[in-house]
Amino acid sequence: MNSHLSVAQSAMKNSGSYSSLEQLAAKASFSEKRPQKPLPILSRPIPKGKSEVSLSAFSFLFSEFIQYSLAKVNNITELEKRLSDCGYNIGVRMLELITYREKNYKRETKLINMLTFISYTVWRILFSKQADLLEKSTDQDDEYMISENQSLPITKFISTPREYSGLNCASFVAGIVEGILDAAEFGARVSAHSMPLEGQKQMKTVILIKFNPDVIARSNLTA
Amino acid sequence: MIIYSVYIINKAGGVIYHQKGEKSGKSNDYLRYGSIFHGLYTISSQLSPVPSPSGGNSSGIQLLQTDTFRLFAYQIPTGVKIYAITEPTANGIDAILKQVYVLYTDFVLKNPFYIIEQPIRCEQFDIALEKLINSTLSL
Numbered sequence: 604m605n606s607h608l609s610v611a612q613s614a615m616k617n618s619g620s621y622s623s624l625e626q627l628a629a630k631a632s633f634s635e636k637r638p639q640k641p642l643p644i645l646s647r648p649i650p651k652g653k654s655e656v657s658l659s660a661f662s663f664l665f666s667e668f669i670q671y672s673l674a675k676v677n678n679i680t681e682l683e684k685r686l687s688d689c690g691y692n693i694g695v696r697m698l699e700l701i702t703y704r705e706k707n708y709k710r711e712t713k714l715i716n717m718l719t720f721i722s723y724t725v726w727r728i729l730f731s732k733q734a735d736l737l738e739k740s741t742d743q744d745d746e747y748m749i750s751e752n753q754s755l756p757i758t759k760f761i762s763t764p765r766e767y768s769g770l771n772c773a774s775f776v777a778g779i780v781e782g783i784l785d786a787a788e789f790g791a792r793v794s795a796h797s798m799p800l801e802g803q804k805q806m807k808t809v810i811l812i813k814f815n816p817d818v819i820a821r822s823n824l825t826a
Numbered sequence: 827m828i829i830y831s832v833y834i835i836n837k838a839g840g841v842i843y844h845q846k847g848e849k850s851g852k853s854n855d856y857l858r859y860g861s862i863f864h865g866l867y868t869i870s871s872q873l874s875p876v877p878s879p880s881g882g883n884s885s886g887i888q889l890l891q892t893d894t895f896r897l898f899a900y901q902i903p904t905g906v907k908i909y910a911i912t913e914p915t916a917n918g919i920d921a922i923l924k925q926v927y928v929l930y931t932d933f934v935l936k937n938p939f940y941i942i943e944q945p946i947r948c949e950q951f952d953i954a955l956e957k958l959i960n961s962t963l964s965l
Binding site: 659662663665666667669670673754759760761762763764767772804805 | 932933936937938939947948949950951953
């Protein structure tokens with residue numbers, strides 16, 4: 604974070620000296636006043652990016668995307684696949700962006716650290732909150748779960764009708780997680796599930812991560 | 827205060843949502859009441875002897891009062907009407923109907939599985955509306 608700031612500041616400084624040189628040159632040649640040239644792209648400070656977008660606008664977009672996909676598929680599995688594929692591309696890009704913006708170009712290489720990175724940093728950037736729970740499956744060695752006690756913000760307004768029972772639109776988020784893991788060389792299959800929560804009508808959302816055998820083998824070697 | 831039931835009718839007069847009240851009749855009854863109310867609302871909006879300050883028709887029924895209940899209605903700009911039947915002492919329901927409108931736009935219109943003008947079957951909407959109505963009990 605610190606070094607990121609300093610990069611931005613030095614970029615600003617450079618840009619400052621650049622423009623003042625330009626002005627000096629302009630004065631020296633006694634030329635007519637002309638509009639200042641925009642800074643070359645390399646001298647501009649790095650944009651921080653907007654931290655929040657309207658949930659409402661996103662929900663409408665997401666809703667339209669699901670309706671569009673619904674018209675193109677034959678069954679729920681295909682729909683989930685489509686959502687997941689769309690998320691995958693976002694995940695690959697998000698990893699690049701987040702390691703650059705937040706992690707000082709460092710990428711996690713340990714499995715647990717990577718999962719914590721996803722459930723804290725990535726979740727904070729995507730949803731402005733941390734994941735409620737990150738746990739390891741007790742039966743399977745290669746399965747991890749990220750659980751949310753309520754639905755994720757992006758599926759907040761979606762109620763799955765009975766004829767689509769089993770569909771969870773958080774497949775989109777599962778796709779993002781899969782994209783991030785895949786781009787970081789942790790091959791995994793990621794899926795989203797709804798699970799009933801005791802004593803409540805709301806279902807909890809579980810993102811199930813099943814790592815490929817080679818990832819587990821590698822992580823055992825390095826441990 | 828007690829809100830007995832909340833109804834939403836589409837712009838053609840069909841009941842698309844009915845939150846079950848304490849005394850709920852047969853399912854066909856409330857469909858009929860809904861469309862009759864839609865007709866009354868339309869007529870009432872044309873009855874006004876003086877023009878509306880905003881031009882055009884007057885607003886239609888906002889409050890219907892009897893000795894055992896009050897009916898509050900609110901029409902949203904798309905012609906969908908929301909009305910609530912409450913106990914006779916209730917007031918300030920307008921604000922609550924506007925909150926129902928907010929829930930409708932959130933949990934119904936942003937739901938990809940909802941087909942517009944069709945009956946509302948959205949679990950999240952049910953949950954949110956129930957929460958809203960329960961929160962008014964203590965008012």
